[in-house]
Amino acid sequence: MAERLDEQTMALRVAREFEDGMVVNLGVGIPTLSSNYIPEGKEIIFQSENGCLGYGQMATSEEERDFNLINAGGQFLIKQPGMAFFDHAESFSMIRGGHIDLCVLGGLQVSEKGDLANWLIPGREPGAIGGAMDLAFGATRLVIAMTHTTKDNQPKILYKCSYPLTAPGCVNLIVTDIAVIEVTDDGLLLKETAPGWTAEEVQALTEPKLKIALDLKQMSL
Amino acid sequence: MAERLDEQTMALRVAREFEDGMVVNLGVGIPTLSSNYIPEGKEIIFQSENGCLGYGQMATSEEERDFNLINAGGQFLIKQPGMAFFDHAESFSMIRGGHIDLCVLGGLQVSEKGDLANWLIPGREPGAIGGAMDLAFGATRLVIAMTHTTKDNQPKILYKCSYPLTAPGCVNLIVTDIAVIEVTDDGLLLKETAPGWTAEEVQALTEPKLKIALDLKQMSL
Amino acid sequence: MSINKLVGSFDEAVADVFDGAIILIGGFGPANGSPSYLIRALERQGAKNLTLVGNSPGHGRRAPGAAPPAIRRGPPNYDNGGILIQNNQVIKAICAFPGHSRPGMESDFHKQLAEGIMSLEMVPQGTLAERIRANKAGIPAFFTPTGVGTAIGEGKETRIIDGKEYVLEYAIKADFALVRAHKADRWGNLVYQGTSRNFNGAMAGAATVTIAEVDEMVELGDLNPEGIATPSIYVNRVTSRQDSKGE
C-alpha cells in the first residue's frame, strides 16, 4: 500500500474546505495546523472559544509570546487588524447560536451516520470534553481530521461508535490520511483517495460500506 | 387637613433611602427627581435600563444635550467618571439577576401584601410595561413613590389591586405625599406622616388597616 | 478577495426582506439609536405583513401640519419603525412600550390595533432583551421570574425551581435585525456611542441576517479589539451614512 499522508499534508487538505469570508474554529492538533494553509486570496476569520475572533499568525519566537494572547489550543497568537476579544459566555453564544460556518475537530471514531466520538476513551482517566461538544452541536459545518485507523490499524470509521459520543449526526466531512469521505443521508460517500490509494484499499480499512463518488478523485495536494 | 407634599419634597424623602455605595434604578417621574437629593457625603451608582451605569448630573442646557446620552426616562445625561455603557441584554442581566440594590418606581395601586400595579389602566390604550416588571421582580429593595390617592381622592393603597399587577409582593416601602408606609409580613406599617398629618387622617385615605409604628415620626424634610 | 461587508446602498441592504418577515429594530426612545436610513429604505422597499420586534413600535412621522414639539425630541434624520406601520407594512408588534397617542401625534399603531389590522404581543423589556439574546445564543427557551402571577405570565408554562416560581419564555426567531452603531470596519466589527447601544447591541447577531447602519467606516484594525461591542461574526451587512447611497 502507498504511504499515508502526514499531518501537514492532511492539514493542507483540510484547508481546501475554507471558503472566502468564512468564520472557522479549529480544534487542537491537525485542525490547528490547517491555519497555515489558507488558500491564496481567501480571507478567513478564525474564532477561538477562549474569546478571540480574527486571529491568524502565530508567535514564532519566545519574545513574541504574550500570555494574554493564546488560542484554545494553547498556541501564542499575534495581534492582527480586525481582532476582537470577548468572554466565554459570548464565545459560546457564537458557537451554540450557529454563527461558526466551519469547525474542524480531531476524532477518535466517526459512525456512518456522522456520529462523532472524540473526548473519552473508556477505562482511561476522564477525558476532556472542553469546547468540542458545543462545537459539534453548534457549527454549521463540521469536518473531522483524523488518521483513518488506530495505531494497530483498526478502523475508526465504524457502523456505530463504541466510545461515548460527542454529538450524534454532526459530522459533514471526514479528512483522513488516506481519504476524504462525505457523510450523506444515504451513508458515507468516498470522494477522494490519497495518492496511490485505491477505493478498495480505503474500504478495507473502513467498517461501513462506502459509496463511491461518480467523480472519485485523487486528493490534489 | 394639612397640605400634601409636592413632588420635589416626596423626591427628597425618597432620597433618604439611598445608602452609600448603593446601585439604584429610578423610574420615570418622582423617582427620577430624587437623584437631585442625594444625601451629603454619599456616593450612589445610578443604573438606567437602557444601558448606563454611573450617571449623575443631567444636562441643563440645549447645548449640553447629547442624543447618545439619555436615561430610560428620556433625560439627557452628562458624562461622569466611572460610567459604563452596555446593551439591553446585559442591562437586564443586572436587573433580573438581583444586582440592583434599590429601585424606585411610580405606582397606580399597591396592595397590603405589597402587590404593585403600575402599568395598565383597564379600558385605556394598552399601557407601557417597559422595564418596570423586570425591575419589580428583580430589585433587592423596591420603593414606590406615588400620591396617596387618585385625583378624586380615592385610595391607591388597597386590600387588593384592581388593575393588572406589575408584580405580586414586590413592594418594600411606599412613600406618598402624606405618609411613609412599610410593607411587612404582618401587613402595612405606618412609619412616618407628612407635617400636619395624623395617623387617623392617613388611615382614612387608605383601604387596608395600618399598623402604627411604635416610633411613628413626622417626616423630617 | 478580502472580506467587505459594506453595502453600496441602503436600498440594496434591505432588498431581500420578504413579506411576513420578523424584523428586529434597535433603538430606545428618540435617542440616536434608531437605524433610520434602513427603516426608510424598508419603507421604499415595501415588504408587507411584517412583524416588528423592538422596545417600541414607534410613532412614525407627525401628521402633516402638526406643530413640532416644543423641545426638539430627536436627533437629525431620525425615523423609527412607526413609518412602516403608517405605510401599512406591519401586522404585528412585539414590544415593551407601545406608546400612547398624544396631541398632534396620534398613534397609528393604536389605531390599527383597535381596527384589528395589527396585533400586539406585549413583553416586559428584560424578557424581550433576553428572548432576543437567546436566539443569538442558540438557547430556544429559558425560565425567568418576570411575569409570574401577572397577566404576562398567564397561559405560560410555569415551574418552581429551588422554591421560587418562574415562567418559560421562548427565543424570538427573527429573520432580519436592523441595528444602528457608530463605527464599523469592513469585517463588520461594531462600536456604539453611549446609551445608543441599547437594543442594538442585543439584536446584532440575533437574526438570520443582521444589517448595521453606522456613521462611518474605519480601517480594519482601527477599532480597539478590547472594546468592540459587537464582534464581526454577528454582522452580515454594513451600511454607512457616509459611504452608502440611498438618500
Next chain:
Amino acid sequence: MSINKLVGSFDEAVADVFDGAIILIGGFGPANGSPSYLIRALERQGAKNLTLVGNSPGHGRRAPGAAPPAIRRGPPNYDNGGILIQNNQVIKAICAFPGHSRPGMESDFHKQLAEGIMSLEMVPQGTLAERIRANKAGIPAFFTPTGVGTAIGEGKETRIIDGKEYVLEYAIKADFALVRAHKADRWGNLVYQGTSRNFNGAMAGAATVTIAEVDEMVELGDLNPEGIATPSIYVNRVTSRQDSKGE
C-alpha cells in the same frame, strides 16, 4: 464616604470564604487569566469542602524536584485552583477540562478522584459558561442543544422545541467568584487583556460575592466607558498586585 472596593490585602479579600462554598475561578489553561494571588490567599485561609467551578480544576504545583517543562508554560507568579486540591480543600470540581496526568506532573485531581475524596461534574465548556452566566442574569434554567443523545444529556430533562431536541440545564449558584482582570477603578469597573478575559468576564457577577485581582488600579474615569468589559455593579471587592498586601 466615597465608594472604594479596593481591599488592603489578598488575605482579607478571601477571609469570609466558608467551608463548603461553591467558588468560580476564572482562567483558561496556563494563560495570564488565573487569579493566582487570590488562590494562594485561599490556600492560606484554608476553607474546606470547597466546590471549584472553572474550565479546569488545575494541575497545581509541580512535585518537588520535578524538572520544569522545556518551554516556560505559564506567566510569572502563576498558580491555579489545583493548589487547593493539593492542599485537600476541595471535594468537587465542576469543569470542562479535567486535564491529564503527565510526566513530572501527576494530577492530584485524578488521584483524589480515584480515591473517592473528590467528585467530578463534567460540563461541556459552552454549557458551563452559560450556566455561570445564567446565575448572573437571574435565569434559573435554560434549554440547550449541547449534550442531547450523549452521556452528558443522560438523566436530564429533554424537550423537543420546533422539531429539535434540547436538554434543560440549571444555573450554577455560586458563593464566590475569583476573577483576574487587568485594570480596575475604585468602583470595580474592570478591563481585561486579550484572551485572558475568558471565563473571568463570564464569572464576574455570577456569584454572591465577586472578588477581582488586577494588575493595577486606575483613577475613576480613566477607563473608557464604551470599553468596560465588566461594569462595576458585578464586582464586590478588588485586589491589586500593586496595591494590596499579601505576598
